Amino acid sequence: MTLPKYLGILSTAFLIAGCDKNSANEPDRGTANTGREMTNAVARSDSADAKNADNTGKNVRDRSDATLTPGDQGNSDQDIQTTVRIRRALMSNGQLSTLAKNIKIITVDGKVTLRGPVNTDQEKQTIEAAVKQAGAATVDNQLEVKTNNP
Numbered sequence: 001m002t003l004p005k006y007l008g009i010l011s012t013a014f015l016i017a018g019c020d021k022n023s024a025n026e027p028d029r030g031t032a033n034t035g036r037e038m039t040n041a042v043a044r045s046d047s048a049d050a051k052n053a054d055n056t057g058k059n060v061r062d063r064s065d066a067t068l069t070p071g072d073q074g075n076s077d078q079d080i081q082t083t084v085r086i087r088r089a090l091m092s093n094g095q096l097s098t099l100a101k102n103i104k105i106i107t108v109d110g111k112v113t114l115r116g117p118v119n120t121d122q123e124k125q126t127i128e129a130a131v132k133q134a135g136a137a138t139v140d141n142q143l144e145v146k147t148n149n150p
Contacts, residue, residue: 068106068113079107085134086112093130096123103127103143112136117146 073083083105090101100123103116112131118124124143131139 068108068115070104070106072108073106074108076109078110082110082112082134082136083107086131086136089130089134090127093126096126099146100127105131107136110136111138111140113140113142115142117144119146121145 073079086105086107090096090103090105093101097119099116100118103114103118106113106115114127114131118127124141124145127143128139128141
C-alpha cells in the first residue's frame with residue numbers, strides 16, 4: 001500500500017472518530033486507538049485470504065426470545081455467585097484456550113446456560129465439568145466446537 005493511500009485512510013478514520021463527540025466541548029473518549037485499529041483493519045483487508053464475517057444467522061438467533069443472552073443473567077445473589085464461581089474456575093484453568101475462557105455464562109434460577117465457541121471437544125467437556133463442580137444443578141451446554149482450527 002502506498003503512503004498517500006494509507007494516510008488518506010488514516011485521516012478518514014480520525015475524521016469519522018471525531019464526529020462521534022456529543023458536543024465540541026467534550027473531551028475525546030474511546031478513540032485513542034483509532035489509528036492503530038484502522039491500521040490493523042487495512043492490513044486485514046489487504047490480505048489475500050481476507051473474508052467477510054457473516055454472523056447474520058447467529059444474530060437472528062440471538063434476537064429471538066428462545067435464546068438466552070448475557071442480558072438475561074439472573075439478578076439473585078445465588079445466580080450471580082454461581083456465574084462468578086464458574087468464571088473464576090475457567091479463568092484459573094491453564095489448559096483452556098482464551099476462546100474457551102470467554103464463553104457466555106448465563107445463570108437464571110440456578111440453571112446455567114453455556115454459549116460460544118471452543119476449540120475442541122475436550123475443552124467443551126472440561127468446561128461442563130467445571131460448571132458442575134462449581135455447584136450448578138442444571139447445565140444447558142450450547143458450546144460449539146470450532147470446525148476451522150488452523
